[in-house]
Amino acid sequence: MTEATDRHSVLEAHAGECAECRNDAAALDRIGRLLQSSVVRVDVAALSQHTMTLLRPELSRRARSLLVRRVLTATLLALLPLPLVLIYDAYLLDAFYQIARLLLPAAIATYLVATYVAFLGLLFGGTYAAIPLLVARRATAAAASGE
Amino acid sequence: MATDEALVVELATGNEPALCELLRRYERPLSNFIYRHTAGRDVEDIFQETWLRVVRQAKRFDRNKRFSTWLFQIAINLCRDWHRRAPEEASADPKESADASRPIDRAEARLDADALLARLPEPQREVVILRYYHDLSEDQVAELLDCPKGTVKSRLHNALARLLALTKEDKP
Structure with a gap:
């Protein structure tokens, strides 16, 4: 939408349909000149600058809330298969413990399983802690590339 | 170059450069439209x-909609609200309220385009501004005004x- 380039065409079109205006071309021309004389006294640059200043907090609020939503969604989606993974791990550990008890003293078998459980715990913890960090980093990188 | 519609999608995520670009593209036509609709009053408030x-x-x-149509529809609604809120002020001579201290040449003021536009009923004023100053076709104006x-x-x-x-009335 731009300012008119051929404003007279609007008036001419009107004159074509309106007998009164067609007969009073001078008056129509006067309207044309009057409308043409309208000057907009607005400092557009300052207006846009003020608007940006006003909207900046709103934009950062939106960006923040979107980031929080993304992180929560990603974390929740990652948590969905966790019960299945834990059940499967428990089954594997139990099988490993049974075999270890046949070959090793009970204390050593328990120690091995406990160590492995601790290792798995660390692994899961690290993975789930990395999810929000990775999502946040990706979002920040995307915002930066947009600039 | 990104389209307006793509920039709005970016804007929804809080992207500041997208807003900067949209502002750059529409600051002039939008401020001109508001200026003429309100006879130069409260332009900054309505623009913001x-x-x-x-x-x-x-x-x-x-x-599926054009951004420009959407933007101007928002502005039109705000201008209509503005006229409803302050009907007496809105119908006052804009030149007097814009600068009360300035001595006004009555003949000049009476023949001023903004004053003339201000004397038109709101639906007619909208059509003149969009058709005459913004060079929109009748179809585009109809889409914008939803009529x-x-x-x-x-x-x-x-x-x-x-x-x-x-103009005949005001003719000296």
């Missing part, structure tokens, strides 16, 4: 409120007839 609504509603923007093309035609016809009568 328009963009605030754009930012807040960017997520709900219908991608039939015939209504746009008749409003424009009535507006010009009224302007003609007003």
Whole structure:
């Protein structure tokens, strides 16, 4: 939408349909000149600058809330298969413990399983802690590339 | 170069450069439209409120629609609200309220385009501004104002007839 380039065409079109205006071309021309004389006294640059200043907090609020939503969604989606993974791990550990008890003293078998459980715990913890960090980093990188 | 519609999608995520670009593209036509609709009063407030609504509603923007249509529809609604809120002030002579201390040449003021536009009924004024100053086709104006093309035609016809009568009245 731009300012008119051929404003007279609007008036001419009107004159074509309106007998009164067609007969009073001078008056129509006067309207044309009057409308043409309208000057907009607005400092557009300052207006846009003020608007940006006003909207900046709103934009950062939106960006923040979107980031929080993304992180929560990603974390929740990652948590969905966790019960299945834990059940499967428990089954594997139990099988490993049974075999270890046949070959090793009970204390050593328990120690091995406990160590492995601790290792798995660390692994899961690290993975789930990395999810929000990775999502946040990706979002920040995307915002930066947009600039 | 990104389209307006793509920029609105970016804007919905709080992207500042997208807003900067949209502002750059529409600052002049939008401020001109508001200026002429309100005879130069409260332009900054309405301009800012328009963009605030754009930012807040960017997520709900219908991608099948043109951004410019949506933007101007928001501005038109705000201008209508403005006229409803301050009907007496709005109908006052804009030149007097803009600078009360300035001695006004009555003849000049009476023949001023903004004053003439301000004396038109709101629906007619909208059509004249969009059709005459923004060079929109009757179809585009009809889409923007959400009314039939015939209504746009008749409003424009009535507006010009009224302007003609007003200029004849004011003729010294």
